[in-house]
Amino acid sequence: MKKLLSLSLAVVLVASIFAGCAKKDGKDDTATTSKSDATYVILEEALAEEEYSVGFRKDDVALCQAFEKTLAEMKDDGKFAKIDKKWFGEEVNILDKTKIKADATDGSLEKVKTAGKFVLGLDASFPPMGFTDNDDTIVGYDIDLAREVCKRLGVELVLQAIDWTANDQELKSGNIDCIWNGFTTNPKRQAALCMSTPYLENSQVVVTLAGSNIKTLADLAGKTLTIQGASTAGDALDSKPDVKSGLKGGAAIEVDDNVLAMFDLKAGGSDAVLMDKVVAEYYVTNPNAGK
């Protein structure tokens, strides 16, 4: 019996490899209407309001300010708005030029300029901020911004995919020069890092499959909720203890990235995903993203 079981599993494994290939070829994409065509719904109630910043090492203030200054210039000459429109269809940035200072005297900017390259750390599975497209190239809103800033500063942009949970270790150890990947600013990060002036608004929202009976946060009681481990979604959930304690198991399920979380949701492994609104909206308009 066990033999049969393991045997059939092996067969199924192989079958699915072929099935996977077929999907890639796009041969049967239109043939069936089933879960793969399910669209996502974002709950109106958000768990927390947030803002995105770029995170630099605590001591690299000069570098941070140079980036802020360049972003401000981009806002002035309309380049920022152009990138906004490319990814979101409208001008969305909230960069406040009045908050930008230029008083730092440390050598961090010179160091990057001497090296001639600037290493940006990201988890590369965070659409539309920074993600890997079908051509295996890392693209995204943040990437376009960073590319333009680097061009203006005359340094080469190097993209370094990292394990998101270890992002601050990567930064502290000097493997990367900044974390720029829909990086939410909060007091803890402001204390540990040099966080730039926020450039985009975000909120933590709950995403479900269309047709789900979860309509409000209260409906999450007894359901499973998946989040990206080590993301601010966890903090947002902690800020709503009544929602958290109502979840099945009293905690969210953590996976490595949002792509896997959405995959899990689509597969039926969980009832909802708590994630950045910016990302969630991207999934709603691109339901087959991350396949």
Place this chain on the structure above:
Amino acid sequence: MENNHEKLLVMQDIYKAFDGTAVLKGISLEVNCGEVVAIIGPSGSGKSTLLRCATMLETVDAGTIRYLDKTMVTIGADGKAKYSDKKQLKEIRLCFGLVFQNFNLFPHFSVMQNITEAPIRVLGQSKQDAEANARNLLAKMGLSEKEDAYPCQLSGGQQQRISIARALALNPKILFFDEPTSALDPELIGEILKVIRDLAAEKMTMVVVTHEMTFARDVADRVIFMDEGVIVEQGVAADIIKNPQSERTRAFLRRVE
């Protein structure tokens, strides 16, 4: 009828080939109750294979084997060997014991467990009975103090005596020995031969494949000389060894002397 009962083992026209190479080419052999038969011959002559066929470690290609009135294998309608049913074979198994060249004791069992395992598991003896019987056998082998030892703690000669005791514990009607002294240091051979001699004195039926000519001459009632898968010559031990008729036997004896 009485004559028939005398014949403990009857093997007729046994043929056996391995991968097309004929090893036994029509061997016939009878062993009477209480008889000690020594089988001699050069290596590769088929002596061991003959024992292995008699003890069901190998199946014969053709031929008949019978223990007393129980047939193990006979010629079927298609001319090939036809073995009896499982139940019959199980009964036949209880008729014989086999002592290996390399002892093949169970290394993870103590001496006592080695001897009592089969009587308990196969004959269904109680542990007490099996152990009492084992102690008698150990005393006979002069190894009473070794019942808690493990095979690896014993000399080759001691291990071989334990393996003889293990075979005897099932009360076989006939005991086969497959070169029982070949794996032993020369100074240990004597102790095994003495055990076999003692068994012969008790009228134990035995078939011994051996290279020990003196032993064959002194203990065996009958000596069989095998070469290239056939029995070349057989007869009273002293005659064969002192006065062989065949040139092949003479050549062999010259080599081993």
Place this chain on the structure above:
Amino acid sequence: MSLETIYKLVTNMLSASAVTLEVFFLTLLFSLPLGLLVASLRMSKYKIIQLPIRFYLLIMRGTPLILQLIFIYFLPSQLGDKLSVTIPMLPRFGAAILAFTLNYAAYFAEIYRGGIQAVPTGQHEAAAVLGLSKVQTFFRVVLPQVIKNILPAMGNEFMTLVKDTALAQTIGVMEIFRLAKSSTSTNSSILPMFVAGLFYLIMNSVVSKGFSSLGKRLDYYK
């Protein structure tokens, strides 16, 4: 990190370590006997039985365990998608145990096979001549010797399993490594990782100690 957070971390880690232990013991509970079955089928003289088993062994030993985890967890829904039927998903924990069991059974099977083949034919022959049945021969004569033969390889495999349990977090099983990852990021400190490392180390010292004392107990024979 404050003392309070450290205290909280340690208590959380203790409960997460229970999940790790469950994965470890349940995997062994299922894969040790399954491996024996697979080994016996692998040694079958019939090609029709042998070939699929060899294929299974190739898949299990030839692909990363992390992929097998993802496959087994997501496969039912993906397959259901393809066939337009609803196939219920395995719960995360169940999928993890299944993946670990299938994977480890493959490794165990090959270790058993090596161990069984290392038992001299003379042992089988002695048992056959004494009239022991096939089953008696296997369990009374062969298996005890196999256990001694495979002990070192099994020790390695057990220790690898302790460390491999960390892969269960891939499909969202909240075991100790996942917790360590999360709290490392929340607290900006690698202390939780260190604690997790310590946990694996302690667990493996126990495993290692267990195997060496078992080895000593079987030292009475060669």
